[in-house]
Amino acid sequence: MKPVFQYTKGMTEVSTSYCPGCTHGVAHRLIMETLDEMGLLGKTIGVAPIGCSVVAHQFMNVDMCESAHGRAPAVASGIRRVHPDKVVYTYQGDGDLASIGMGEIMHAAARGEKFSTFFINNGIYGMTGGQMAPTTLIGQRSTTCVDGRTREQAGMPLKMCEMLAQLDGPAYIERVALCDPAHIRKAKQAVRRAFETQLAGKGFTFVEFLSTCPTNWGLTPPKAMEWLKENMIPYYPLGVYREVE
Amino acid sequence: MAEKVLMKGNEAFAEAVIRGGVRFYFGYPITPQSEIPEFMSRELPKWGGRFLQAESELGAVNMAYGCGAAGGNAFISSSSPGIALMQEGMSFLCSAEVPLTILNASRGGPGIGSIQPGQADYFQVTRGGGNGDYRIPVFAPASIQEAIDILYYAPALADQWRNPVMVLVDGLMGQMMEPVVLPEPKEPLTSADIPKVKPWAISGSEKGARSVVKSLRLQPEVLEQHVEKLFEKYGRMERELQKVECTDIEDAEVVFVAFGTMARLATEAMELLQAQGIKAGLIRPVTLWPFPYSAFDALTDKTRVVISTELSMGQLIEDVRLGVRGRFPVKLIHRTGGMLPTSLEIVDKTKKILEEVR
Numbered sequence: 001m002k003p004v005f006q007y008t009k010g011m012t013e014v015s016t017s018y019c020p021g022c023t024h025g026v027a028h029r030l031i032m033e034t035l036d037e038m039g040l041l042g043k044t045i046g047v048a049p050i051g052c053s054v055v056a057h058q059f060m061n062v063d064m065c066e067s068a069h070g071r072a073p074a075v076a077s078g079i080r081r082v083h084p085d086k087v088v089y090t091y092q093g094d095g096d097l098a099s100i101g102m103g104e105i106m107h108a109a110a111r112g113e114k115f116s117t118f119f120i121n122n123g124i125y126g127m128t129g130g131q132m133a134p135t136t137l138i139g140q141r142s143t144t145c146v147d148g149r150t151r152e153q154a155g156m157p158l159k160m161c162e163m164l165a166q167l168d169g170p171a172y173i174e175r176v177a178l179c180d181p182a183h184i185r186k187a188k189q190a191v192r193r194a195f196e197t198q199l200a201g202k203g204f205t206f207v208e209f210l211s212t213c214p215t216n217w218g219l220t221p222p223k224a225m226e227w228l229k230e231n232m233i234p235y236y237p238l239g240v241y242r243e244v245e
Numbered sequence: 246m247a248e249k250v251l252m253k254g255n256e257a258f259a260e261a262v263i264r265g266g267v268r269f270y271f272g273y274p275i276t277p278q279s280e281i282p283e284f285m286s287r288e289l290p291k292w293g294g295r296f297l298q299a300e301s302e303l304g305a306v307n308m309a310y311g312c313g314a315a316g317g318n319a320f321i322s323s324s325s326p327g328i329a330l331m332q333e334g335m336s337f338l339c340s341a342e343v344p345l346t347i348l349n350a351s352r353g354g355p356g357i358g359s360i361q362p363g364q365a366d367y368f369q370v371t372r373g374g375g376n377g378d379y380r381i382p383v384f385a386p387a388s389i390q391e392a393i394d395i396l397y398y399a400p401a402l403a404d405q406w407r408n409p410v411m412v413l414v415d416g417l418m419g420q421m422m423e424p425v426v427l428p429e430p431k432e433p434l435t436s437a438d439i440p441k442v443k444p445w446a447i448s449g450s451e452k453g454a455r456s457v458v459k460s461l462r463l464q465p466e467v468l469e470q471h472v473e474k475l476f477e478k479y480g481r482m483e484r485e486l487q488k489v490e491c492t493d494i495e496d497a498e499v500v501f502v503a504f505g506t507m508a509r510l511a512t513e514a515m516e517l518l519q520a521q522g523i524k525a526g527l528i529r530p531v532t533l534w535p536f537p538y539s540a541f542d543a544l545t546d547k548t549r550v551v552i553s554t555e556l557s558m559g560q561l562i563e564d565v566r567l568g569v570r571g572r573f574p575v576k577l578i579h580r581t582g583g584m585l586p587t588s589l590e591i592v593d594k595t596k597k598i599l600e601e602v603r
Binding site: 043045054074075076080086106 | 269300307314448458459460
């Protein structure tokens with residue numbers, strides 16, 4: 001009998017520690033399934049961030065290291081110097097990448113570092129319990145803006161794809177959403193394009209996943225998916241922001 | 246026997262680590278060690294190595310962590326305020342047991358301070374600086390040749406212990422020139438060798454079990470076990486790495502304790518006092534951690550006073566007191582802020598101290 005579905009070898013058989021309805025699991029699987037399909041599992045080195053996904057190395061079945069808060073792009077730049085022929089990626093949340101790690105991501109992108117960054121944007125600090133992130137939307141509530149973020153008090157949310165697309169270093173930048181099967185399928189195509197572009201040696205590649213955090217948003221998993229679609233996609237438009245031929 | 250060449254400190258330090266097998270350098274300019282990134286950008290590619298100018302000291306130490314975790318022999322250098330930024334990474338490297346060679350050309354502080362030589366970072370380098378229970382061996386050479394010999398051996402030492410190793414110098418040693426003999430270059434580790442030589446490294450290769458380099462241990466009992474394992478290693482380092490040079494201490498009435506640049510001045514002061522008939526000796530710790538406390542056990546009843554001579558308001562003196570264990574009075578002769586005493590100034594102050602204790 002021919003199997004119609006098999007669990008990817010890219011994921012370990014450990015149950016993830018993520019909350020019900022969190023899209024970390026979906027993003028993990030898209031990345032690891034793609035590496036598996038491309039035959040790259042034994043040739044890949046990943047870097048986990050600080051945040052809920054600091055433990056990503058328990059689930060992603062490749063050589064991995066943790067990194068200090070925000071420093072994953074610097075760590076990946078160091079790995080890249082030692083192993084120029086391997087596939088290297090970082091996996092980072094919005095606090096890690098767009099707040100404390102802004103310097104590292106911008107410079108790695110400007111240098112055209114040949115690794116891929118997968119950016120999980122759920123507009124909130126998950127692991128520390130729901131504080132305002134640099135990507136928290138205006139009006140969105142968090143434990144450090146309980147009445148909703150205001151422009152006057154906290155300024156405006158950061159749009160990372162748009163900012164990075166201003167640089168000459170990146171080779172491929174796309175924003176995708178993990179809110180329904182159609183969008184998830186598109187997200188997987190973006191992951192594949194990022195790895196293909198990296199393998200072609202064209203430069204830095206970046207995929208932003210609009211993601212959910214039902215626990216800290218105070219929503220059920222289905223409602224969180226709807227909230228993402230209704231609120232995040234209008235502010236963070238989907239699509240390819242940069243592609244170098 | 247290789248011939249002697251005249252070299253500037255900073256360039257000699259960089260040449261020594263390359264000859265010791267380092268092929269990756271990550272740096273950010275800061276006085277008084279900026280010749281090192283300059284030298285590395287020029288010279289490292291000739292050896293098949295890679296140079297990368299980081300966006301900050303935070304970037305540099307984390308690039309070095311990635312490089313070391315991936316199995317490469319990395320080197321970083323900076324000076325006091327830059328080292329402060331790098332210490333987040335040093336704590337991380339110790340926990341994750343990733344090797345790294347570090348050079349610290351210390352300057353006057355606190356704050357931005359001055360760019361002149363200082364030793365006010367003694368606590369910074371021997372007492373942590375980064376968070377948590379960790380230790381880094383710190384070597385304090387007093388000549389360019391000694392710095393070369395230590396830096397040549399440091400990458401292998403870092404690999405052996407899977408721990409960062411620091412060499413502490415200052416701007417004076419970086420800027421001065423001395424005749425030196427350079428050691429024979431070692432064979433560097435290639436990327437292809439890494440999975441065999443360092444199976445723990447994240448090399449992205451099929452080698453049976455996958456590698457994970459990490460420092461997070463959320464369960465307290467697991468973290469406790471890990472830190473205890475680290476301290477078993479640090480205990481062995483304390484026994485095996487301690488290094489000290491003692492001169493004329495057996496019958497000395499006054500014993501100086503000094504390291505690095507200050508040890509050169511203290512040596513001169515010791516010789517001037519000896520020429521005047523005053524029995525003076527010197528304990529020069531070569532390792533600041535592990536500190537050679539037991540060297541003080543060799544002091545005899547002839548000793549009247551032990552003088553910590555340092556370029557700070559008195560930091561080394563705390564380890565001197567721990568070594569002396571109350572057997573003799575401990576005094577301080579110091580300058581700070583980037584100022585150096587002359588050897589005559591040390592002699593005069595020593596004579597006054599001797600009058601007090603006699």
